Amino acid sequence: MGRPTIADIAERVGVSKGAVSFALNGRPGVAEATRARILQVAKEMNWRPHSAARALGGARAEAVGLVIARPASTLGVEPFFAQLLSGLQAGLSAQSVAMHLMIVEDAEAEMEVYRDWASAHRVDGFIMVDLKVRDPRVEVLEELGVPAVVLGGPGRHGSLSSVWADDREAMLSVVDYLAALGHRRVAHVAGLPEFRHTQRRMRALRDSSRRLGLVDAVSLTTDFSDAEGAAATRALLSRRLRPTAIVYDSDVMALAGLGVAGEMGVRVPDELSVVAFDDSVLTRIAHPSITALSRDTFAYGRKLAEVMLEVVADPGRRRELKTETPRLIVRESTAPPGSWQAD
Amino acid sequence: MGRPTIADIAERVGVSKGAVSFALNGRPGVAEATRARILQVAKEMNWRPHSAARALGGARAEAVGLVIARPASTLGVEPFFAQLLSGLQAGLSAQSVAMHLMIVEDAEAEMEVYRDWASAHRVDGFIMVDLKVRDPRVEVLEELGVPAVVLGGPGRHGSLSSVWADDREAMLSVVDYLAALGHRRVAHVAGLPEFRHTQRRMRALRDSSRRLGLVDAVSLTTDFSDAEGAAATRALLSRRLRPTAIVYDSDVMALAGLGVAGEMGVRVPDELSVVAFDDSVLTRIAHPSITALSRDTFAYGRKLAEVMLEVVADPGRRRELKTETPRLIVRESTAPPGSWQAD
DNA sequence: TCCGGCAACTATAGCGGTTTAGTTCACCCC
DNA sequence: GGGGTGAACTAAACCGCTATAGTTGCCGGA
Structure with a gap:
């Protein structure tokens, strides 16, 4: 038997x-x-x-779905993502809810998986990451009528719930700080331009540019890789009037930027201040250690799980949760611009 | 409708x-x-x-299970793990097999999840990671009669299939190289002592110690965290006769060790050579860049997926796949021991 | 002409639960 | 003592799909 x-x-x-x-x-x-x-x-x-038998009867699947459309080989690089996943898991595991994970090539495939899993009752809901500027996935999830939580915001995710951090506010706090130190030429090595949060950060910099009298506050977009981060840094430091501070959209890129500065003989922080979005072991360990926007990514993931479970429990509900704005942790990589500096 | x-x-x-x-x-x-x-x-x-309906009839679940017993907050730190997961996913996704992921507190809970998912036909097989020295999970999986692949080996995983890399061989190649450079005091900052691969690395160092005439070839075990890696490094560099080379069991710890060396005024590589098991963006980006044992972790994960799918397709089968031994990528952190060095 | 045999279907019984509509039966109360 | 009531339980339908045992009808051969 x-x-x-x-x-x-x-x-x-x-x-x-x-x-x-x-x-x-x-x-x-x-x-x-x-x-x-x-x-x-x-x-x-x-x-x-036997969960399949229960599911047939229409019960919960006790699992949520996470589908990620990125080249799988790049996933491992970001501490942020792994941390988020950990927190998410922690939140779900507490309720014995499992996670169905799948990595696919592109958004098309991602939406196909949504449809599949939804109609197969494989999961009770979806978590959607990497919110894009005009994101067709939102519509698909709405149509399917399955609970879903979007990581990112605010706005532009229709009737779906979301959990987000205020990227605008975070960027403003960085720029304010740099301006207060005396920096006027602040550059930004950004991530993928189609990401909503990238856009918000870029806009925030542009907006504060006038207010703070910054000159030439430029954002260069990248694919978040250390290679493109390094390339962007090289480009910036090769300008005739080079920036006195660079804000990076990820810790990996900031570290890569630090390397380029070293290689070009630009001293950090004397001649160049460096700030990273996203804090991790990388920024702490680097030499000099890197000033970073820190948030508890693990807790962020757990919040996400919490909202997910709430929305699953009460599908009519729509929640929009703003999490703590990342706080600036000042380390060795930032200082007032050097006095040698022509302005 | x-x-x-x-x-x-x-x-x-x-x-x-x-x-x-x-x-x-x-x-x-x-x-x-x-x-x-x-x-x-x-x-x-x-x-x-409707997959649940199919599963009820005894069909495949088209999913494999991965249960990890680690404090969730530490998961995000290791690039290795995320890379592995990516490769695993890539291999599975190609066959439209999903992954059921759950992070639990301890091995007890892990085995409970195995039992749950197996009898619920939630998954077609399991992937087991972090093989311990005497690992009770092996027996549980054998008993359940569900296909399973163990990451790690060789040996001691009973009738289960496994995919592994030769940690012994890898360690020997590092030590041989260091010895050839002239190092005689080589230390090892190891990972968790209960892990099988940690044991194999430690033993390999001990064994080659005699052969190469190393003195005081010590292994300090840690929990893989950057904090303990730093602490172990501090302890080693505080010895009266400090090592001239340290091998770290992970890239994160190597980077932490580099930081400690800097903080204690020990120049790398002039006074101390540093080698990392596991290569990643961290070792490339560090200053000085770190000599590391590199393997294609993504490919490793994909191999794992491949074996898993084979075993699922033909449950009678048992496969034992040895993957490529990690190769030493020499960077800036290794050099002959300084001449100032009393021997 | 009648039967065997095959292709193309149909009808139905599960798979392992949940759920709903009964069915019993003891008990209470007028 | 008859009827109403509620608790404790049973029987059976149902969820969506697969698998298997029929059934039907047509063709070919003796």
Whole structure:
């Protein structure tokens, strides 16, 4: 005999399948004594629910889906993502909800997987990451009528719930700080231009540019790789009037930028200040250590899980949760611009 | 009406459910013309299989399980793990097999999840990581009779398949190289002592110690964190006769060690050579860049997926696949020991 | 002409649960 | 003592799909 079923239990206890089901799910309809006996036997026989059978009946799948459309080989590089995943898992595991993960080539494939998993009741909801500027995935998820939470925002994700951090506010705090130190030529090595949060950061820099009297506040977009981060830095430091401060959209790129500065003989922080979005072991370990916008990414992931579970529990609901704005952790890589500096 | 079922299709085409099932699964029993009509209608109605229903009938779940017992907050730190996951995903996605992921507190919980998912037919097989020295999980997986692949080896994983890299060989290549450079005091900042691969690396160092005339070839174990890596480095560099070379069991710890060397005024590579197990963007970006044992972790993950799929397809099978031994990539952090060095 | 055989279907029984509509039966009360 | 009531339980339908045992009808051969 394979795994025991409730029918086996029913037979052994001498009751019907229905009674066993009631007992195992803690609902009324069985006497306490019977319930106890059933639970006892179920334990003895080492019974476990068959989730597929439950799912057929329309119950929860006890799993959420996460589909990521990125070249898989680049995923491993970002500490941010792994941390987020960890936090997400922690939040879900607490409720014994598993995660269905799949990495695909592009957004088309991603939407196809959404459709598949949704109609197969494989998952109770989806988590969508890397929100783009005009993102067709939002519409697909809305159509499917499956609970979904978008990482990123605010706005432009229709009726879906979202969890986000204020990238604009974060960028402003960086620029304000740099301006206060006396920097006027601040550059920005940004991430992928189609990402919503990249746009918000770029706009924030542009906007504060006037207010703070910055000159030549430029954003160069990259694919988040250390290679492009380094290339962008080289370009910036090769200008006739080079920036006195560079803000990087990720810790990996900031570290790469630091390397380029070293290679070009530009001293950090004397001649160049460096700030990283996203804090991690990288920024702490670097020499000089890097001033970074720090947030508790693990907690961020856990919040995401929390909202996901809420939306699954009450599908009518729509939540929009703004998390703590990243705080600036000042380390060795920032200082007032050097006095040698012609302005 | 919710999602269409094969009954809906059957009704619309005017055949029985069975005929539809045959047609959709490409098996004989329907005339070509009928099949074509059925497929046509299925497409029109946007039908998709309900995996739970299929699973109930005993079919594949088209998913494999990965359960990790680590404090979730530490997961994000290791580029290795994320890379592996990416490769694994890439291999699985190619066959449209998804991954069920769960992070739990300890091995007990991990085994509980194995039992759960196995009897619920949630997954077709398991991937087990972090093989320990005497690992109770092996027995559980064998008992469950579910296909499983162990990451790590060789040996000591019973009837389960495995994919592994030769840690012994790798360690020997590092030590040989360091010895050839003239190093005689080589230390090792190792990972968790209960891990099988940690043991193998430690043993390899001890063994070559005699052969190469190393003195005081010590291994300090850590939890893989940058903090403990730094602490171990501090301890080593505080010795009266400090090592002239340190081998780290991970790139993160090597980077942390580099930081400690800087903080203690020990120049790398003049006074201290540093080598890292595991290569990543970290070792490339560091200053000085770090000599590392490099392997294609992404490919490693893909191999793992491949073996997993094979074992699922043919459960009687047992495969033991040794992957490429990591190769030493020499960078700036290694050099002959300084001449100032008393021996 | 009648029967065997095959292709093309149909009808139906599961798979392992949940759920709903009964069915018993003890008990209470007028 | 008859009827109403609620608790405890049973029987059976159902979820969507697969698999298997029929059934039908047509063709070919003796």
